[in-house]
Amino acid sequence: MSDDIEPTDVNDQLILISGYSGDGKSASLRNIRDQPNWLYGNTESGKRLPFKAKFFDGGFRISDPYQIIEMFDYGIDSPEVKGVIVDSLTFLLEMYESQYVLGTSNTMAGWSNFQQYFKQVMQDRVIRFNRPTIFTAHLKDELDEKTMTMKTHVPVKGALKNNGIEALMNSALVA
Secondary structure, eight states, X not given: OOTTOOTTOOOSOEEEEEESTTSSTTGGGTTOTTGGGEEEEEOSTTOOOSSOOOOGGGOEEOSSTHHHHHHHHXXXXXXXXXXXXXXXXXXXXXXXIIIIITTSSOHHHHHHHHXXXXXXXXXXXXXXXXXXXXXXXXXXXXXXXXXXXXXXXXXXXXXXXXXXXXXXXXXXXXX
């Protein structure tokens, strides 16, 4: 974590928009004001937005998870940037798993790095950015066999699964 973060630094504008595929997570971004001043990172194989977007530089197709860190770094250094959108967190974490965990000779280290990567994004870059940050994410239903109830959550693997992604957000909306 960076040395220039104060213990009181927080990002009170952290939003999760979750839903099932096709429920309108990305479409819910259409009314964001000042779109040219928002950084938009598309982690979903360059899937086109369902509206004519005007995000900064047309948005960015993310092909490596570390590009999200670069996007936040740009936003941190650019006061004209009003917000950052990661569409979607689900695909971002799957991308990290595919590129940096599954192909390693030591998958235990790979999963540890996966957790540290996510902490680097959330506990360093998002906090230092300190402006509106929106993540979209897909939902999954699973049967909790202990209580015999269906639980709906954002799927994530590794040690991150224990706390749940939703716990890190100020507002969690369902599309």
